[in-house]
Amino acid sequence: AQSVAQPEDQVNVAEGNPLTVKCTYSVSGNPYLFWYVQYPNRGLQFLLKYITGDNLVKGSYGFEAEFNKSQTSFHLKKPSALVSDSALYFCAVRDTDTGRRALTFGSGTRLQVQP
């Protein structure tokens, strides 16, 4: 079975500083990885995904993620954080050991950007 771990419940960063939200995964076969963001009382918004190819994936709102196969990680990054980036971030991996196309999510990391 596949799984995702987000080791930090919360990440605090000052506005203008770079941010990293960590994610590690476990999956049989090739990984298909996704990042979503959730604002209070809202659904999930898609940020970016890794399917194959370049290890650095660029996504929405200036976010990018670095895929590292040897470390089974897919960390979310942004060079300069904004206060408006404060939200709950979820990493997810596509199921590969069943015929379904479900996503398995991590427990989420709350990002707090201080002005």
Add this chain to the structure above:
Amino acid sequence: DAGVTQSPTHLIKTRGQHVTLRCSPISGHKSVSWYQQVLGQGPQFIFQYYEKEERGRGNFPDRFSARQFPNYSSELNVNALLLGDSALYLCASSLGTGMMGDTQYFGPGTRLTVL
């Protein structure tokens, strides 16, 4: 373009009652998935439908059922509600190509409270 829509936004029920949640996918998307998000956790997969057929089911009891209509909209039904069913129910739509990189786009969710 309209995103994924869900109704109702909020719902309050009592234990033992039945509830129906509705979802309309993005135009052109043929697959709908349902997830349950309990407060403080990541979303958990419930069902996936494609072309009116169930493609996958998560680890939820038979009290949970769903269906997809010819216009690709979907309903999630939950019978004999328990307090533990209180959660945010998220609907996600995707093209349904069957490709592993097929992105799921989420609606705003229905907040169900069971008293």
